[in-house]
Amino acid sequence: MHVLILGGTTEARRLAELLHGTPALTVTNSLAGRVASPRLPPGEVRIGGFGGTEGLTAWLREHRVGLLIDATHPFAGTISFHAARAAAAVHVPLLALRRPGWVPVDGDDWHEAASLEAAAALLPALGERIFLTTGRMGLAAFADLDELWFLVRSVDAPSGPRPARSELLLDRGPFTLEGEREVLRRYGIDVVVTKDSGGAATAPKLTAAREAGLPVVVVRRPPVPEGVREVAEPEQAVGWVRLHL
Template sequence: MRVLILGGTTEARRLAELLHDTPGLTLTSSLAGRVASPRMPPGEVRIGGFGGAEGLAAWLREHRVDVLIDATHPFAGTISFHAARAAATAHVALLALRRPGWVPVAGDDWHDAGSLEEAARLLPALGRRVFLTTGRMGLAAFAALDDLWFLVRSVDAPEAPRPARMEVLLDRGPFTLDGERELLRRHRVDVVVTKDSGGAATAPKLTAAREAGLPVLVVRRPPVPEGVPVVTGPEEAARWVGELSHGRGFPAGG
C-alpha cells in the first residue's frame, strides 16, 4: 500500500510516526514549503506544490498511490478541495485529518468572523492594541488599519502588504500560559485575533485572554469538502489506514 500524507501539521507528523516502518506500506509526506525550517516527519518527504488538482492527480497516478490523507492545516482550504478532486480523478481513497476546533467556555468574550477580511472590519470596534496570531500569510487583510497597533506572531518574518504600526515576534509553539500572560501584559494588548486552528500548542493565549477579560476575534474554519470522511486524531487515521490494508473500510485505488 502506498500512502501520501499532505502534511505540515503536528497531527501529520504524528501520523507519519505511527505509519513509518509499517510492513507493506510505503509512506510519503508532502510539505507545502511555506515555512523556511519545517519540522520534518519520518520517512520520505517531498516539498512544494503539485500544480493544482490536476497535478496532484497526475502525481497520485504516477506514484501508484492507494491512500491520500489530507492532514493539512484547518485553514489550508484550497489544497483540501484540490485533494478531493484529485482523489476522485485518480480513484484513490481519501481521508481528512482535522484536529478539533476550539470551544468557548464561561468567561470567554469571543467574537465570530467568517474570514480575515471580516475580522479586519470588526476589529476597530474591539480594541486598539492587537495581538494578531493569524500567521504571516494573512496580514494583507489588516494592512489598511493604520490607527491600530499590532503585535504579530509568526514562524517566519512577514512580507508586505502588512500593517504600518507593527511589532513582529518570531516564535513557534507550543506556548505556555505564563508566557502568554506576560506577553499580553507587557505589550498592553486589548484584543486578540486568531484563527480557529484548534489543538493545544497555541491554546494558552485563549486562557490568558479570558483571565485578562480581553475580547477574542475568532476566524471560523473553511469547510472540509463535502463527502470526504473526517477523523480528529492521528491514531484514528492510522487505524483507518490499517483497516484499508486488511481489505476493510473505503476501497483503495492505485
C-alpha cells in the same frame, strides 16, 4: 502500499511517526513549503505544491498511491478540494485528519468573523493594541488600520503589506499559558485575533485572554469538501490505514 500524507501539521507529523517502519507500507509526506525551516516528519518528504487537482491526480497515478490522507492545516485553503477531486479521479481512498475547532467556554468574549477582512473591520470598536496571531499570510487585511498598534506573531518574517504601527514577534508553538500571559502583559494587549486552528499548541492564548477579560476575534474555518470521511486523531487514521492493509 504507498500512502501519501498531505501534511504540515502536528497531527500529520504524529501520523507519520506512528506509520514509520510499518511492514509493506511506504509513506510520503508532502509539505507545502510555506515555512522556511519546517519540522520534518520521518519517512520520505516532498516539499512544494502539486499544481492543482490535475497535478495531484497525475502524481497519485505516477507514484501508484494507494491511500491519500489530507492532514493539512484547517486554513490551508483549496488543497482539501484538490485532494477530494484527485482521489475520486483515480479511485484512491481518501481520509481527512482534521483537528476539532475550538469551542468557547464560560468567560470567553469571542467575536466571530468569516474572513481576515471581516476580523479587521471589528477591531476599531474592540481595542487599540492588537495581538495578531493569524500567521504571516494575509496581513494586508489589517494594513489600513493606522490608528491601531499590532503585535504580529509568526514563524517566519512576513512579506508584503502589513500594519505600519506594528512589532514583529518571531516564535513557533507550542506555547505555554505562562508565556501567553506574559505576552499580553508585556505588550499591553487589549484584543487578540486568531484563526480557529484548533489543537492544543496555540490554545493557551485563549485561556490567557479569558483570564484577562480580553475580547478575542476568531476567524471561522473555510468550508471543506462534503462526503469525505473525517477523523480527529492520528491514532484513528492509523486504524484506517491498517484496515486497508
